[in-house]
Structures are given as structure tokens and as C-alpha cells.
Amino acid sequence: HAFLLNALAVVNRADWTLELVGDGPQLQAVRQQAADLGLSERVIFSGACVDVPQRLARADIFLLISNWEGLPLTIIEAMRGGLPVIASDVGGVTELVQEGRNGYRIARGNQQALIEAINALLDSAARRKDMGAIGRSLYQAHFTFRQMLDATLGIYAGVIQGRR
Secondary structure (H helix, E strand, O other): OHHHHHHHOOOOOOOOOEEEEEOOOOHHHHHHHHHHOOOOOOEEEEEOOOOHHHHHHHOOOEEEOOOOOOOOHHHHHHHHOOOOEEEEOOOOHHHHOOEOOOEEEEOOOOHHHHHHHHHHHHHOHHHHHHHHHHHHHHHHHHOOHHHHHHHHHHHHHHHHHHHO
């Protein structure tokens, strides 16, 4: 969150609001950082929520800036919702975000690339719409519950057959 807030403090636009969903031990520190950067009026701290799909439906861009990830289900949710994604290029993110197609992958620690990706999507509603549509198509083609369940069961079946 600190990395993202530092980047947003540099974005010279007046037309953005960030909603942070979730809580955790760093919540107070992140609130304080937002205040210190003069972003308190633009950052909404929603805490733990059970209505994430509805919140995604109101969003224009999905961001997941982190140092470590497995296969982030949050990105799959954003793709299902037709959102363009900006995410750290860590873990399984490359399996979900196709650079320049349905979003942008940001190298860990590359604040300038993060700022450029945010600006690129803020500058173009058409780009957001196109990338979101591609993400939705990728979700439908590869990441629905049924497809993921079938693939997982197929792996288990292969392992079991290999042991007999």
C-alpha cells in the first residue's frame, strides 16, 4: 500500500479515488501515510467487505500492488468484472495479466512504471473498456469455477494414476 500511495501522490490528476478493501495490522500506518501525503480525501478505507463484486462493478481500474502473490484470485474477480488490471509482476500474476492486453504488470519497485500505467488508464476510457473486455474474455475462456475445478481434478487424477 505504501508503494501505491507514493505513486498516487505523484499522479497529477484530480479525477481519481482509491478504495482500499480489507484490513490488517498495517491499516493505521496506511491511513497515516495517506494523511501525510495529502490523500485522505481521495482514499477510502472500506475495511473487510462482503460485497466485493458490487464494489468491483463500481470501479474503473483494479490494482494489486504487492511484493508476493500466488495466483491472485482477486485479479480473477476483477477480470470477471471486466476491469483492466494493474498488478505487480510477481508470482502467478503473469498467468492472468497479459501485458498491454488486459492490463499492465509492474516490476516490483518500479514506481515510474506504476505511475505511467495508472496515467495510461486514467487518460483513456476506451483503453479501460477494451482491456476490461479482453480480461472478461480471458476469464470466460480459462478461469471460470468449472474450468478451474476440472483442471485441478485432472491434475489429481493424473497423480493418482501415476502412483498405481
